[in-house]
Structure formats: C-alpha cells, structure tokens
Amino acid sequence: MAPLNTAALVQTLRDSSARWTARETPQSQLSDDDKRALLGVIFTPEDRALAQAGRTAAAEAGPATFAPAVDWRNRNGNHVTSVKDQKHCGSCVSFCCTAVVESMASIEQGQLLDLSEADSHFNSSHGASCGGWNADACLEQIKQRGVVGETVLPYMNAFDNPPQNDPATNLWKPYVRPTPNRAATQVSIGKHGLISDINARKQYLTDVGPCSASFDVYDDFFSYSTGVYHHVSGNYAGGHCVEVIGYSEAEQCWIAKNSWSTAWGMSGYFKIAYGQCNFDVYAFATAQDVKLPATHGWSGWESLGGVLTSKPSATSWGPNRIDVVARGADSAMWHRWWDGAHWNGWESLGGGCQSGPSICSWASGRLDTFMVGNDHQLYHKWYQGGWSGWEGLGGVLSSDPACVSWGPNRIDVFARGMDSAMWHLWWDGSHWNGWESLGGVCDSAPAVASWSANRLDTFVKGTDSHLYHKWWNGSKWSDWENLGGYLGGDPAAVSWGPNRIDVFYPGSTFHMTHKWWDGSSWSGEEDLGGVLSSGCGVSSWASGRLDCFGEGTDSALWHKWYA
Template structure:
C-alpha cells in the first residue's frame, strides 16, 4: 500500500483517522500477516454469519456509562504496550493484558505476565501460529501463567531469532520456568460477551476484555483518531485488549501489541461496526489468583477530602497513623488500630502546608506543619494531645520528620532561599536551624535505617530525584538518582540498610525506587493517578503502606505485604 496516497485519500474523504508510515506498514505481505494470529472458532464463524445486535434496555434504564477508558477509571488499570515481534502470538498478548488489568482492578496488584509461557509452554505449543481467546484463557485458568520476569518473551527465541521453515515465522522453544509455583497467576473463570449493550455494560462496570477483529492493509498505517476501513486487502484476524469505548465518538478503545511506534503510542480507536470488531464475541476473565508471597495490593479509598499530600508513620506492629490537611486548613488524623480504620479526627491548626508525622516510641506521635506565618508548628500525643507550639524558621515547603532513636526527632523543610534546612530535638532541647544547601523544587522526604543515620530526598530543579545523607559523622551528597518527579517524595526504612522512596512520576502514577543494601533499584511504576505527593510508613520488615490524594481528593492506600 502507498501510505502517502492513503493519507491524501483520508483527508479528501474527511475520515476521522490519520495515517503515517509505521514499522508495520513498511512490511511486505508475509511480514504483515505474521503479526496476526487468530484462529476463529465455530462461535466466531456463526456470529459472522448472524451478527449480534444490541438488546433494548428497560425503559428509562441506564445500563452503561457514556464513555469508559480503563487507563483513567479510578486509576490506570492498563499495563504498558508490548511488542509481539514477528510471531502470531497476539491472542496470548491480548489475554495476558486482560488478566493484568483484572489483577489491578480486583486486587490492586501490578503484574507483568509472560506471553511466552502462555503461548509456547501451554497446550498451544512452541509455535508462532495462531490461537483463540477461549482456549488461551482456559489454559490460564487450568495451569496459570508465570510472571514475565520468570520467562521473558524474547527468551523463547534464539538470539538472533531464526525463521521456522515450516511456518515462515520465528521459531520459538519451550523454556523451563524454575520455581513456577512462586510466579504462577491464574483465574477462576472466563466467559464470552456477545450482545452489544452487554459489552458496554461489562466494560463500564467490570473491566476490559479481549477482542478479535478483521485486519485490512490500511490498519497497519494507523496513526490516530477513530479508524474505519478505507482501502487495502484483508490480511487476517487479530486479537487485542479492548479497554473502553466512547458513545460520543461511536468507537471502541483498544491496546495493541505492536509496540509504541505504531498507532497512538500503541493504542487505537475503532468505529462501531468496523472490521467485525463488535461481531466476534468479547472474552472476559474474573477471579485473578496470585501466587503465595509478597506483592502490591490496593488501591483502597479511605475517604476524606484532602487539600495536601498525606504523611504516615507506624509506632508499633500493625499500627499506622496518617495525617493530612483538610478543607478547613486544619490537620486531620486517621489511624489503623490493627483491626480497622478509625477517624477522621480534627487536630486543629491553621496549616499552610501538608503536615508531617513521626514517632519515637509506642503511643508517641509528633506532628509538624508550616503555619500561615511560614513558621514550623508542632503538636504531640503522649497519653493526650498537647497544644500547638511554634518552632520558628521561615519555610517555603511542607516539613518532613523522622526519629532514629528514643526521644530524638529530625525535621527538614525548604527555606525561603530554596535550600534544605534542618531542625532537631536531641532529648533536651530543639537545635538548629542549620542550612544543608541545595536548590529544592519540592518538600523534602527523610528516612532513617539506623541510630545516627539520616537519608533525605528532594526533587531538584530538573525534576529528578536527589539524595543527601548523614552517615553519623558528616553530611554527604547530593547524589542524582534520576527519574522524573511530578510532586513531593516520601521515604521510609523497614530494616537496616533498606530505604524505599515513593513519588508521583510521569502521568502522575505512583513510582518507587529502593536501596537494597548494595545499590539503587527501580524506577517501578505502581499505577494509580495521584493528585498529590505521597506518604509512606512501615510497621514490619517487607511491609510498606503508601498513601496519596486521589483525583477525587480522597485518601488512597496501597500496600506491600
């Protein structure tokens, strides 16, 4: 196909989509067919002969939302776009993407599953030939699918990949997956949705689905907008994850598996009634089951109406205290007592900033905030709440606070000169303020993993993460840890030599970096859509509780255990 002619044709005919040369449009016929891989079932064939309709809902009933996109429906539940390469494994890419999304929706778990395990190590066998969604999902139900880290997709091929002479496609192999049980994810059930309105209702109320459709030559040159077939020959059947729809645009929204260089960053819209997209049944999956072991869970809403980043601390096993500024500029407090969430309670104050919280003993809480006079204010709990006291300073950010031992507190904040300033309680009196330099573009975060050890983190003027630390004898740093920060960071230590740092990243999803005792790891994308910086606490080794303000101004909680 001549893509330049297609571009002119789309413009002249006033179509709602645009085209460009893509890596896929430049392939020959054999290469384009290699990217497809649906073997249509008897059900699909019967639906093609007798297309489904939209059932009439009861009079006055609203059965689905006017528009849905699971990239922005209580957070982002759609995992990153992948590339199936020169292999007809699209069914496994569509089905594993579906299970990843349902894990996020049902459990708050962020998964990256192995398409190689799904396609080549299952009953399908080591071939780049096609498949169908019911068979693929049944394999995931019966035998599960491992995480991608246990069997990366490209590990199933030679390096470089070789062509299988029997199929003219890449030749894959069955690769062993050691410790399979520790990585295996499965589902309780899967189903097919046929009725058009039922599909929209499912997408609106439950989650994404896997969808098959017919691909024509012009689709390979898709760049953006609402696709409809204009020209070019039929190439075959393809499977994708359908993540939403728009009644206003009269289209489905889907995630492809041809990499981010194709389409709209790997995503596309396709008009209702086009290419049998709404003829072949949508495949669904429910009841994601994770392997035993540590994993991320949440997000859960803890309510409230926040006007700042939250802060959190733990003063004992299975205890968490969270504070944030409310709409009345007071500090509000919510806590987990081991059995349930309690509060909110107002602690008063007139806050210009988000509050900070720390604890140096069971039953002890110290809260700090910057008042409307730009001074640091302090209130504490020990058998009862004290009054607010002024600790001075002249500050331009929220404070951060930590304790590295009994009756010890260290507080950090940005000054009016954009440097980081430090105040500390040594058990007898408040000392400081001292300037630690730097040019901060955020409030600081602080953690401590040992007596007389402090690790601070800030967003620099280049929006990257910077680290400065006290090693017991002197201040060291600043060191650049990279990344992109969209807001204030938070930090915590669960054990000696361990630090976990969180912040809103690109797209305001939650990002995570950690020091494991030998080096910095991450940046890990934990999803969600944050409207503030973060707060974090830990009440045991390998336990993390992260908090942020959601787009609805409520407090949200995600945890690792």
Template sequence: MATLDIHDLTASLTEAKARWSPRITPQSLLGDEGKKALLGVIFSPADVALREAGPQAAAPPPAGAFSPEVDWRNKNGNHVTPVEDQKYCGSCVSFACTGVVESMASIELGQLFDLSEADSHFNSNHGPSCAGWNSDACMAQLQARGQVTDAALTYMSAFDNPPVIDPATSLWKPYVRPTPNRPASQVTISRHGLIGDINARKTYLDTTGPCAASFDVYDDFYSYSTGVYHHVSGNAVGGHCVEVIGYSESEQCWIAKNSWGAGWGMAGFFKIAYGQCNFDVYAFSTAGGVTVPATHGWSGWESLGGIITSKPSAVSWGANRIDAVARGTDSAVWHRWWDGAAWNGWESLGGDCQSGPAICSWAAGRLDMFVVGTDHQLYHKWFDGGWSGWEALGGMLSSDPTAVSWGPNRIDVFARGMDSAMWHLWWDGSHWGGWESLGGVCDSAPAVASWGANRLDTFVKGTDSQLYHQYWAGAGWSGWEALGGYVGGDLSAVSWGANRIDMFYPGAGFAMMHRWWDGAWSGEENLGGLLSSGTGASSWASGRLDCFVEGTDSAMYHKWYA
C-alpha cells in the first residue's frame, strides 16, 4: 500500500466532515511490513462468525442501565496504567490483556502493577514468537499460569540487544527468558469472559472495569491525532487489540488505550466511533478476581509468658503448628504449642537439665527433644501419641544441643564438646551413630538447618565472635567457612524450602540479627528486641518464620514473618 499523504488525508477528512484530525506519526511513516508488524490479532472462529454475520442492531437500553460517560482514568481515581510500546512485534493482544489485568488490580485491590507482557506473550503457551494471538486465549493463560511483574521480566529483555529479525515471521525474534521465584511477583486472575451485547459492554465498563477489544485497522488509523476516529481512506491492514477504558454517549464512541507508545494519538489513547471497524462486532474480553502475592513482613514481639532460664527451641511438624520448649527455673523442660488458633501450655516435661532443650520433628505428631544433663551427657525424650521417658545417649558436652531432621526416621544432633569442637550424633531409623568430632573451636552452641534430604548446614560462633559455617551435602563434610558479622550469643537456623536458610542470633546490642541464604548470603538485618538469651526458630510453610527468645523479664517472646 502507498503511504497516505497527510495533505490528501486531511482533504478527505474535511470532505467527509470527519470528527478526527490526522498528523504525521512514527507509525504513519512505516512501510507495509512495518505497519503490519504493529498488529497481531488472529481472529478466533467465533469472531470470524460474528464478522460474517455483520453488525447487529443494539436494543434500546433500559433507562439508567449505564452512565452516559465512563473513563477509568477518572473514575474514583485513575485505574489505567501508562501507555506502553509493543515495538516491532505482533504482541498487541498481550499488551491489551495485561492492561486490563493491571486496571482490575487497581479497581479490585487498590494496587497499581506494571506486569510483564513478555511473560504473557512469550513464556506462555503462545510461545516465543511475535506472531499474533486472540484475547480469549490470552486471558485463559493469565488465569491458568498468572503473570509476573515487569521488573521480573522486562519486555525488551525477551529480545537480543539489538533485536534481530526472525526470518520465519519478518518480526523481531523473542526468547523464553527464565523468571526465578515466580510466586514472589505473580499476579493471577480467577475468571475471564466474553461480552457480545453492546449494552452489556457499556454496563460492564460502567460498573466493573475495562475490557480488551479487537478491531480491523485501516491505513488512515496510523495517522490518527485527536478526535473520534472513523475510517475514511486507505486499505485494510489487519486486526489489532487494545484496552477499552470507557465510552461516551454524547460523542457516540469508545475510549481506548493503544500500545504504540505515547507518540501516537492522544498521548497513546484514542476514541473510535460506535459501529466502526467491527469494533462493536468482535466480542470484548474481560478479566477479574485478581490475586496478588502476599506482602511479607515481620510482626511482634509478643510475650508468651513463663519464666525461662535458657534460649528457647522450636519446631513445626505441620501447617500452622509450632512446638516451643525452654528450661524453667526448676531445671525442667517446659513446653508451649500453637495449634493454629491459640497458644497452649505451659506444661512441664520434667528432666534435670544442665542446658536448654533442643527439639525437632520428622513426621506429623512426632517430636524428639534433647537436653544435656548435669552429668554432661545427652538425654532424649520423644512424643509419639504420648511422651516417653528420658534415655541417655552419652557424650561429654558443654553447650545446648541442636537437632534437625532431613527425612522420616532421621535425626541429626550437634553440640559443643569439652574440647570446644563440634560433635555430631545421628539416628538412621534403627540405631544411633556417632559421636563424631567435626572440629572447630566453638564459642557457642551450634545451630543446624536442613533444606533437603541428606543436606545439613551447621553454624557456630567462633572465638573471634564471627559466624562460621560447615555443611554436609551427602558425600562428606565441608571445611569451616567464615561468614563474618558479630555474633553475641547462641544462634538458630531453619529452612522453609530448597536452597533457603534463615539464621538468627543476638547482635552487639543484644538485638536479634537475621541473615539468610537464597543462593547467596544476605543480611545482617536488625530485628530489634532486647535479648537475654540466644534464639530459637521454626518454619511451617514457605515464607513463614517464627522466632523465640528470652526477654529481660525472663518471659518467652515471639516474633514472626509471614
């Protein structure tokens, strides 16, 4: 097709008494291939049938069925995100549908998101191609798999730098890019649908929110500047998809957001007359029931009472279950537990403890607890429908023990020996193994976490008050590595999932400090408090942490992350 001459187009519009004005735009200067590259609707069989049936006369709306004017940029605030640019790629469907989801997140939840069109178009079942799509299929994918934020996957990161042309499509060549930790930024819809009736579309736009609309594009549309567009001259180029953000009964038009950048149209927006370009014929696509990632943060401190004389230890054997233990003033172990609704206890579990207790679990309803007795041996008591008596496991220990399970019927216990080295005892389902020395010169009780079968990560305070780490990955123990920082007392460690460790300890000012591993070490984070003991920690779900300490009043205090 020949590029429309702006003077000829202006004359045609004047002759037709058109309600819109043209100008030279970056899009109007493109050649045939460039203009087609900005489109990307593959009409569904249902849309083809609607087009072949032709426009249907709308029934007169009932009085007051919908407002005379709607624009979601100014309807109890602005719920329309900024205009984007799809570049040399037929991804308009994903830009329109993404815009709708962003608007619905603002309307339903009061949150403005910048979501990833690249994740929608290239990482979904559409695949890594700039070829077209249809809005109903796109919305179905957004419901099935969600969509990450643009910060997690920017649009331009899907292409080479500079972009290259895909010989199969003559458009830019995109790629599937990884989006690690999708749940952290994934936004999902719980429903999507189609609206065909004209009055129903207006009612939906008035009462619920924006929609995605497809229409036929003619050559003169690329020169649109302002006003209410209707086709005057030029040939049909292809199908396009945009976000419909409102309508005007006085102007008899739809109001829409395009995806060709803010240099086109009215800063990227346009109006199109009712009945034009099959805009009223193809069904509008809707989305709703937006769900967003939980916002995580720390809560507490809360007092759980009691009078304790050791650092607490805690474990979870299932969702919304926590068991915490500490030594009391009578040198016995005392137990409190959270059952999902309330804290229960304190209950005395007896014993004559030289140390604070350690507790772990390898199955629902199973607890294994360890203390160092006045004879410096390790003692073991377990719950499996009821509490057992105490059994002696030997050793000559000089610190609180710590314990963890990395699988059914497996327990690993660590403590400092009389030689200040770290010593290890384990249960393999049939007998106790060890004790074995793991070396080091420990100035604290050890801490241990496990994030997978046959994986153990141990931590101690060194004589220089720095943090030290040693791990087992199934074949042998690593050496000790220094992690720096300042550790002011006994520490704790816990894992909520694969390749994740969270560690807590008193800092220089006896506040609780936090470090974590998620593929790299982060922290230190100061979580406040005024600690009179080391820390205990547990986790009952990914993204959930529960921490316990002794306060200056000797009560047990709880702080949690959710």
C-alpha cells in the first residue's frame, strides 16, 4: 500500500473538523512491513463472527448504572502502569494482558507490579515467536502458569544484542530464556472472561477495572497525536490489542493505553470513538483475582527445650512435618517432632552416641538416623511403623555424620575420617556400598543436600574456617570449591527445590549465618542472629520453607523458620 501522506491527513482532518489531530510519529515513518510488525492479534472465529454481525445494541435488562466517565489513572489513585514499547515484534497481546493484570493487582491488592511480557509471550504456550496471539489465550496462560516480574526476564533479554530479524517472518527473533526461582515473583490470576455487550463493558470498567480490547488498525492510526480518533484514510494494516482504561460518555469514546512507547499519541495513550474499527465489536477480555507471590520472611527464635550436648539434625518426610534429633546429656539420641499442629517429644531412642546424630527421610513415614559410637563406627537406626534396633555400618570416623536421600530407598552418608578427609557410604536400595574417600582436609563434620535425583552437594569447614563445597553431578565428583565466609562450627544444608541450596552455620560471632545458591550464584552471608553453642540443623517441607535449629547457650533446642 502507498505510504500515507501525513501533511495531507492533517489538512483533511482540519477541513472535516475532525475530533483528532495527526502528526509525524516514529511509527508513521515506518515502512508498511515495519508498521505491521507492531500489530499482533490473531482474531478468533468468535471475534470474526462478532465482526460479521456488526456492532450490537446494548442489553435492555434495566437502566444502566455505569458512571458517565471512567479513567483508571485517576480513580481512587492511579492504577495504570507506565507505557512500554513492544519494539519490532507482534507481542501487543502480551503487553496488553500483562498491563491489565498489573492494573488489577493495584486495584485488588494495592500492589504496583512490573510484569514480564517476554515471559508471557515467548516462554508460554505461544512459544518463541514474534507472531500474533489473542487475549483470551494469553490470559489463560497467566492463569495456568503465571507470569514473572520484569526484573527476572526483561523484555530485551529475550532477543540477541542487537536483535536479529527472523527471515521467515521479517520480525525480531526471540528466544525462550530461563526464569530461575519463579515463585519469588510469579503472579497469576484466578479467572478471566469475555464481555461483548457494550453496556456491560462500561459497567465492568465502572465497577471492576481495565480490560483488554482488540480492534482493526488502519494506516492513519499510526499518525495519531491527540483527540478522539476515528478512521479517516489509509488501508487496513492488521489487528492490535491495547488496555482499555476507561471511557467518556460526553466524548462518546473509549480511553486506552498503547504499547508503542510514549513517543506516540498522547504520551502513549489514545481515545477512540464508539463504533470505530470494531473496537466495541470484538469482545473485551477481563482478568480478576490476582494472586501475588508469597511474602517470605524470617520468624524470631523459639525455644523447644531439652538439654542438648550436640548440634541438632532435622528432616521432613512431607508437608508440615519436621523431625529433629540430638544427643542428650545421657549420650542417648533424643527425638522431637512437629506433626503439623504442635511439637511432640522429647523421646529417648537410646544408643551411646559419641557424636551428634543425623537424620534423613526417603518416604512418608520413614526416618533413618545415624550416629558414631564410642568405637568410632557408624550406627544406623530407622523408623517405619516402629523403631528398629541399632545396626553397625563400620568405618573409623571422627565427626558427626551427615545424611540425605535423593530418592526412594536411597541414602547417602558422609563423615570425617581419622585422616581428616571426607568419607562416603551409601545405600542403593539393596545393600550398603563404600566407604569411599572424597579427600579434602575437613575441620568440621560435613553437611549434605540434594536438589534432584543423583545430585549431591556436600559442605565442610576448611582449616582456614572457610566454607568448602564438593558436588556429585550424576556421573562424577567435582573438586573442592572455596565459598569463603567464616565458619565457627559445623554447617547444615538443605534444598527446597531444583537448583536451590541453603547452607547454615555459626558465624564469626556465633550468630546463625545463612548462605544460599539461587540457581545462578551464591549469596553473601546473612546474619540471622541468635547465639549458638553448636553447629546447625535444617530441614524444608515445601518450596520457600526453611526450618533451622541450633543449641543455645542454655543447652536447649532453638528454632527459627523462613516462610
């Protein structure tokens, strides 16, 4: 199609006393192909049917109660987030739908969000393409899988730098990018819907909030500057999706936010007359019941009593279940557990513990405990409907053991040997294997965590009091990695999900100190307070949940949790 002459359009608008003005915009100066790249609605058969039927009359079920005018930028505050720029990509549907969810989060939850259009468009069922979509499908994806914050996946991070065109589409070529720790920023919706009736649209905008609208774009729209737009000249370019933030009965128009940057229109906003470009023919899409990510934080310290003579060890066999063991003043192993409602115990499990005990679980209702006896050998006692006796597993050990399970009927046990190296023993489901030496010079008992099948991450205090890390990736052991910090005692480690590890230890002031791996890097040291007289124990019964334990200066068990 021939390029639109903006000067001629300006004159036509003056001559016809039109309610809008035109100017050269960054978008009006684009080629036809580049203009079409800014559009991205694939109309559904239902939308096509509505367009064929034409603009429908409003419902006649009683008098309308909607307001004479609505603008959600000024309706008990501003609930419309800033205008963005979709660039050379047909991602307008995701820009519109995330904007609607952002507005609804502000209205429903009082939270101003900045959501990732890249995650919505490219990482969802839509796939890594700058091709079009429709709002109903986009909102269903936000309902089913959620959408992360912009800081987790900035829009431009989905493209090469500089972006490259896909020869097949002449649009930018995007990629699916990883979004680690989605739970920290992931937002979803509880429901979404479609509104076809015109009065019902205005009632929804009055009572609830902004919507998504799709409409037909003609070439003169790219030159829009101010006022109430109506189609005057230029050819059909394609379908577009924008956030409807209000309307005006006096001006007989809808008010909307575009995604072509603030250089277009009225700083990125526009008004469009009722009945124009199928704006009020294609159904409006709505989103409600915004679900925000859980707000996490640390509790204070809770005393669970007892008289401990070792560091505690903890595990969980399922949601809202925690089991803790420690050596008592009589050298027996003592057990206390949380059943989801209250703490039980202490109960004595006997034994003559030279070391503090360790505990892990590989199934609901299953516990495996380990301790080093006075003969420096490892001993095993398990619970499955009842407690077993003690089983000797050999070895010549000089520290508390550490144990973990990475799957059903699998247990891995680690301890320091008499040569100060870390030694490993494992149960493969039918018999015990090892001991094997994993080297190192350990100045503490080891700690171990597992975040997936056949994955083990072990930690020890080195002779320089730094934290050292060695891991099994399913086929081989790594070398030792120095993670720095300062350890004043034995560490503990746990994983709450894939590629997540949390490590705890007494720090330089004997406060509980926390260091974690978030899937891409290690944090620094976080001071969690308290005054410990032992190493730490930790368990996790859900993603984002940590239960930490230590012996206080009063020899009681103390508990601090993150949820």
